[in-house]
């Protein structure tokens with residue numbers, strides 16, 4: 001399955017979470033979403049949001065200020 | 077948090093809604109200022125939801141909130157906080173949300189008499205009425221002091237198991253939290269957003285005055301959270317980074333402003349907002365020098381980068397502190 005990309009760079013929390021939430025709304029269970037962001041707060045907030053909503057964080061990469069979080073959309 | 081827990085205890089499915097206005101006291105201000113790094117950079121609403129094991133929906137209301145803030149029907153609190161209008165607005169949005177998502181009623185953590193204006197016995201009904209939620213709005217923590225709402229009358233919730241808290245004391249809440257085993261129970265007494273902060277409100281009032289309009293964009297209000305704001309004259313102000321974290325944050329905005337950086341000595345990044353003339357830019361350079369490590373040097377070299385065009389360098393004596401009047405600092 002193709003991964004979807006979301007550009008949330010230069011947005012401050014909680015906007016990356018809001019954008020992630022909106023993107024996930026339009027994705028089917030099992031879909032992969034890669035979120036690209038720059039606010040370090042997102043490293044905590046996006047995984048917390050995923051835990052609450054039953055999505056799985058597959059990977060978190062940080063290179064300098066660039067953060068990439070990959071998640072798999074849960075069922076429901 | 078407690079209100080949600082009280083309702084959950086009755087076996088009712090609860091989900092949370094958190095509205096983002098742009099003014100919320102959030103993790104990112106901590107992320108900006110380095111000295112706060114030791115504090116956890118968590119989003120409080122997400123954290124609470126996780127503790128409760130409920131879903132949380134964060135709703136972006138930045139655009140709609142402008143109307144609430146710039147023209148509040150019920151006026152402002154001690155600062156530029158339009159708390160009553162804000163609550164009405166949020167409950168109205170929550171009411172729209174529950175209808176769209178098939179939920180039955182709304183709960184809030186309000187307690188009679190807890191906040192001077194927005195949570196008085198006579199303002200709680202105003203929120204219910206003007207938001208349109210009417211008696212689908214339940215306040216579990218003080219419900220016993222209020223007439224029964226529909227969820228109580230219909231037996232969706234057991235009124236007997238709700239509470240009768242009132243007044244400014246938080247002791248009963250603390251005790252209830254302890255009973256639920258919630259250890260890290262912290263609810264800010266001051267309020268949930270920057271608008272209750274006098275210094276922040278001053279900066280916002282200054283921005284409105286300088287622009288001659290109350291219109292604002294998200295970036296404007298985020299920038300008010302960062303740096304020293306210095307206005308030497310009505311037509312321009314400086315935003316001076318106070319330390320590395322703030323300078324990094326301001327970096328992201330530098331292309332949109334004329335900006336200055338000290339070159340001969342380490343110093344802050346300074347953004348200039350407005351329409352400064354040549355003499356103003358020189359003054360700005362002297363102020364930048366004053367906040368650099370060259371503040372006691374006879375001269376500091378400052379790079380001036382216009383929004384368009386080539387950067388240039390100025391050599392200026394740092395502005396002595398007594399020539400920077402208090403009244404410039406917003």
Ligand code: SF4
Pocket residue numbers: 157158159160162163194266267268269270271272
């Ligand atoms: S303190 Fe809370 S109620 Fe008051 S204006 Fe801010 S967000 Fe609204």
